[in-house]
Amino acid sequence: MHQPEPAFLQALTAIVGPDHVITDPSQSQSYFTDWSGEQGNAPLAVVRPKTTEDVSRILALCHQQRCAVVPQGGLTGLAGGATVRGAAIALSLERLKGVIELDAESATMTVWAGTPLEVIQNEAEKAGFLFALDLGARGSCQIGGNVSTNAGGNRVIRYGMTRDLVLGLEVVQADGTVLSMLNKMAKNNAAFDLKHLFIGSEGTLGIVTQVVLRLHPKVNGANTALIALPDFSAVTRLLRYAQQELSGLVSAFEVMWQDYYRIATTVGGSRAPIAADYPLYVLMDLQSANPETTAAPFEAVLEHAFNEGWALDAAIAQSHADAEDFWILRDAVAEILPHYAPTINFDISFPISQIGLGVERLRQSVHAVDPTLTTMFFGHVGDGNIHLLVGPIPHGDKTMEHEIEKRCYEVAQALQGSISAEHGIGLHKKPWLAYSRTPAELALMRTLKQALDPHQILNPGKVFD
Amino acid sequence: MHQPEPAFLQALTAIVGPDHVITDPSQSQSYFTDWSGEQGNAPLAVVRPKTTEDVSRILALCHQQRCAVVPQGGLTGLAGGATVRGAAIALSLERLKGVIELDAESATMTVWAGTPLEVIQNEAEKAGFLFALDLGARGSCQIGGNVSTNAGGNRVIRYGMTRDLVLGLEVVQADGTVLSMLNKMAKNNAAFDLKHLFIGSEGTLGIVTQVVLRLHPKVNGANTALIALPDFSAVTRLLRYAQQELSGLVSAFEVMWQDYYRIATTVGGSRAPIAADYPLYVLMDLQSANPETTAAPFEAVLEHAFNEGWALDAAIAQSHADAEDFWILRDAVAEILPHYAPTINFDISFPISQIGLGVERLRQSVHAVDPTLTTMFFGHVGDGNIHLLVGPIPHGDKTMEHEIEKRCYEVAQALQGSISAEHGIGLHKKPWLAYSRTPAELALMRTLKQALDPHQILNPGKVFD
Numbered sequence: 001m002h003q004p005e006p007a008f009l010q011a012l013t014a015i016v017g018p019d020h021v022i023t024d025p026s027q028s029q030s031y032f033t034d035w036s037g038e039q040g041n042a043p044l045a046v047v048r049p050k051t052t053e054d055v056s057r058i059l060a061l062c063h064q065q066r067c068a069v070v071p072q073g074g075l076t077g078l079a080g081g082a083t084v085r086g087a088a089i090a091l092s093l094e095r096l097k098g099v100i101e102l103d104a105e106s107a108t109m110t111v112w113a114g115t116p117l118e119v120i121q122n123e124a125e126k127a128g129f130l131f132a133l134d135l136g137a138r139g140s141c142q143i144g145g146n147v148s149t150n151a152g153g154n155r156v157i158r159y160g161m162t163r164d165l166v167l168g169l170e171v172v173q174a175d176g177t178v179l180s181m182l183n184k185m186a187k188n189n190a191a192f193d194l195k196h197l198f199i200g201s202e203g204t205l206g207i208v209t210q211v212v213l214r215l216h217p218k219v220n221g222a223n224t225a226l227i228a229l230p231d232f233s234a235v236t237r238l239l240r241y242a243q244q245e246l247s248g249l250v251s252a253f254e255v256m257w258q259d260y261y262r263i264a265t266t267v268g269g270s271r272a273p274i275a276a277d278y279p280l281y282v283l284m285d286l287q288s289a290n291p292e293t294t295a296a297p298f299e300a301v302l303e304h305a306f307n308e309g310w311a312l313d314a315a316i317a318q319s320h321a322d323a324e325d326f327w328i329l330r331d332a333v334a335e336i337l338p339h340y341a342p343t344i345n346f347d348i349s350f351p352i353s354q355i356g357l358g359v360e361r362l363r364q365s366v367h368a369v370d371p372t373l374t375t376m377f378f379g380h381v382g383d384g385n386i387h388l389l390v391g392p393i394p395h396g397d398k399t400m401e402h403e404i405e406k407r408c409y410e411v412a413q414a415l416q417g418s419i420s421a422e423h424g425i426g427l428h429k430k431p432w433l434a435y436s437r438t439p440a441e442l443a444l445m446r447t448l449k450q451a452l453d454p455h456q457i458l459n460p461g462k463v464f465d
Numbered sequence: 466m467h468q469p470e471p472a473f474l475q476a477l478t479a480i481v482g483p484d485h486v487i488t489d490p491s492q493s494q495s496y497f498t499d500w501s502g503e504q505g506n507a508p509l510a511v512v513r514p515k516t517t518e519d520v521s522r523i524l525a526l527c528h529q530q531r532c533a534v535v536p537q538g539g540l541t542g543l544a545g546g547a548t549v550r551g552a553a554i555a556l557s558l559e560r561l562k563g564v565i566e567l568d569a570e571s572a573t574m575t576v577w578a579g580t581p582l583e584v585i586q587n588e589a590e591k592a593g594f595l596f597a598l599d600l601g602a603r604g605s606c607q608i609g610g611n612v613s614t615n616a617g618g619n620r621v622i623r624y625g626m627t628r629d630l631v632l633g634l635e636v637v638q639a640d641g642t643v644l645s646m647l648n649k650m651a652k653n654n655a656a657f658d659l660k661h662l663f664i665g666s667e668g669t670l671g672i673v674t675q676v677v678l679r680l681h682p683k684v685n686g687a688n689t690a691l692i693a694l695p696d697f698s699a700v701t702r703l704l705r706y707a708q709q710e711l712s713g714l715v716s717a718f719e720v721m722w723q724d725y726y727r728i729a730t731t732v733g734g735s736r737a738p739i740a741a742d743y744p745l746y747v748l749m750d751l752q753s754a755n756p757e758t759t760a761a762p763f764e765a766v767l768e769h770a771f772n773e774g775w776a777l778d779a780a781i782a783q784s785h786a787d788a789e790d791f792w793i794l795r796d797a798v799a800e801i802l803p804h805y806a807p808t809i810n811f812d813i814s815f816p817i818s819q820i821g822l823g824v825e826r827l828r829q830s831v832h833a834v835d836p837t838l839t840t841m842f843f844g845h846v847g848d849g850n851i852h853l854l855v856g857p858i859p860h861g862d863k864t865m866e867h868e869i870e871k872r873c874y875e876v877a878q879a880l881q882g883s884i885s886a887e888h889g890i891g892l893h894k895k896p897w898l899a900y901s902r903t904p905a906e907l908a909l910m911r912t913l914k915q916a917l918d919p920h921q922i923l924n925p926g927k928v929f930d
Contacts, residue, residue: 105817154491157651164629178905185848189887194906200658247714351573
């Protein structure tokens with residue numbers, strides 16, 4: 001089907017009503033693509049269901065008609081997973097919105113997939129809990145998208161990825177079958193745990209409609225420090241020592257290499273709490289119920305780090321404003337990017353023990369292509385996740401971009417890393433997937449896709465071909 | 466194939482050598498079944514590979530010959546997942562043993578599937594870490610079995626199930642294909658996370674040969690208390706308050722109902738640290754790097770619980786010996802069981818908010834069948850997991866046993882619980898699986914089985930038919 005047939009549109013309209021089947025491209029422009037910047041086109045229609053039953057009927061219809069479906073949430077993805085390519089409907093979950101239940105005794109919250117992350121965070125806080133997922137797009141992204149991309153963010157070291165925060169799911173399969181797996185228990189070994197098929201598979205195996213989330217105890221503040229270190233070995237020693245002494249409560253362990261720190265404190269406009277002459281900087285955060293009582297052990301860790309020579313300089317936040325100042329440094333990426341456009345933005349992970357070497361090799365790889373390029377390294381080192389910005393690519397030269405990507409992903413491959421730590425594959429990283437997955441893994445992924453979506457209607461062309 | 470053909474045995478012998486193909490039933494008796502007590506029979510052969518390559522060649526052969534394979538680890542399973550039924554080889558992983566690598570900087574350990582859990586715990590401790598999985602069978606069970614059954618245990622409230630402790634896997638598929646997914650990173654979103662297919666699927670989708678484990682910071686001791694409470698509402702209030710004040714560090718929250726506590730302190734032979742007259746008892750543990758510094762906030766929680774009327778009496782362990790004494794209460798099950806044999810042992814989970822009601826209904830269900838039966842309730846309430854012992858069943862009456870199981874699983878179903886929190890399905894709970902899974906879920910499980918094991922050679926007859 002390359003043009004929307006009138007009967008097909010009528011059937012969609014019969015399900016969701018005429019206001020929620022948008023076929024005029026001038027009215028559907030915001031649904032063409034996501035934040036990835038991947039080029040999208042007009043969908044056959046934007047369809048906006050209100051209930052699980054709607055989603056089920058839409059998928060059953062599309063399955064029967066062999067019509068491709070691109071599921072869409074808040075459209076904040078960075079890999080093009082929600083971009084419309086070719087003849088497909090865009091299925092927006094935005095109207096499946098709101099909290100269904102907050103079960104305080106069980107510490108769970110059940111929500112519709114289209115609920116924005118920030119709404120969930122706020123509802124959890126009101127009830128005396130923390131919903132631990134947090135990322136920059138919190139105001140726009142939707143939990144269904146977070147689940148489908150297994151979103152990461154700033155607190156993974158303490159609370160895990162989105163996968164670790166999901167207890168249950170309701171999912172609609174390609175043929176419209178509804179899987180009701182709204183489990184609330186930490187322990188449930190009644191056969192296969194099917195929800196993991198749908199978490200992180202970017203809408204290619206099913207469409208998430210409801211999510212049961214795990215809530216954590218509320219935190220009331222943080223102990224925060226910015227620490228300068230001599231080398232990467234000092235970084236891993238500090239990480240292990242801090243985790244040991246603080247019983248695993250470290251909630252962020254963000255590392256900035258000198259190249260990033262210098263630019264953040266000049267071009268990026270951030271204040272430099274400590275001088276910019278050190279090889280490495282760690283932003284360490286310990287969120288807790290009682291930051292006053294955790295202050296002493298937190299500072300004892302820093303003292304030990306000085307005594308051992310791991311820390312060369314440090315600043316401890318004395319106020320919430322100080323802590324925010326430190327975090328502005330880490331979040332300066334948005335200010336920096338325009339100055340180096342066009343950039344390549346890598347989202348790589350390595351085993352933690354390989355990060356020091358990995359960063360060195362990535363830098364060499366970039367400079368082997370063009371020694372004048374600027375590199376900026378920073379990342380969630382506690383999770384093995386490094387972000388690398390490279391730019392400006394002269395005249396946006398695609399051949400050079402490709403060459404740099406190839407060399408960097410070869411480094412990831414050689415050190416058993418991943419080409420995508422948290423952003424996912426979508427369209428953007430599809431050409432490089434084989435650098436992180438073996439032929440046997442790719443074959444099994446295709447087997448699963450064929451078994452769950454035999455007519456290939458769910459987000460076709462995404463993740464792999 | 467109902468008899469082992471000579472050519473088939475020769476081919477197996479060519480792979481692993483004559484010492485590791487055992488066909489004489491008198492020498493293979495220990496491989497017939499596991500701790501479940503399910504009736505097993507002699508395998509066509511016990512085959513004991515030494516390498517991943519061996520496992521791959523054995524499965525390729527069995528796939529081609531359509532010979533069933535029962536994977537076996539330490540044979541400590543309680544659901545019959547490793548029991549031999551009918552014509553099948555028993556594939557014992559016991560020779561794939563040992564630590565392959567401990568990467569201290571990355572806080573990971575890579576091990577062979579046949580490594581006993583206790584060996585892994587000890588190696589982690591020697592390197593200054595905690596491997597957080599712990600269960601009674603630690604000396605005999607093997608990590609490959611723990612992964613295949615997604616084992617739970619005593620520390621799930623803090624560290625999660627086995628699934629949460631696994632970063633990477635090497636798995637051999639039914640046709641002998643080796644999936645090498647030895648990921649060490651907390652973050653890896655390079656397409657589908659395939660390892661979750663094999664964790665908890667009880668050897669029906671693939672055979673685990675290597676595991677990359679996540680290590681946690683070492684703990685040096687615990688704050689432990691035994692607390693008497695007036696009702697289940699006080700239990701959940703105490704749980705939430707303790708988790709809040711102690712920043713989620715509670716490492717065990719075991720509840721004993723009066724029926725269990727009375728029997729444990731009489732028939733079970735345990736000392737009663739507090740009187741046996743209270744409705745409920747909580748054993749609360751907080752393991753940490755520095756138990757001295759956590760003692761004050763831990764005791765403050767108890768004080769608050771008294772002030773609020775949640776706690777009626779309490780004993781705080783003043784020594785390691787005291788703490789062991791409290792745990793003996795909880796572990797008295799082994800002493801109690803023979804006195805009430807034959808028993809039915811349930812392993813149910815409920816949303817935490819439903820446990821109080823669930824226990825009441827379970828008790829009514831048992832007594833509706835026979836009011837003279839003894840019930841004993843206890844469990845990992847922080848994870849929603851209740852164990853119920855019922856006995857003695859007069860003359861081991863199978864009809865009565867079935868009637869009690871049916872009524873109890875109806876309670877689990879009605880309250881959105883699970884028929885198996887942690888033991889798995891195996892043979893033992895297969896007849897009841899539909900009480901916890903919808904027809905759509907069961908259909909998808911069958912689709913996966915068909916896609917991954919088209920000749921149905923991997924542990925056939927287990928989990929579902």
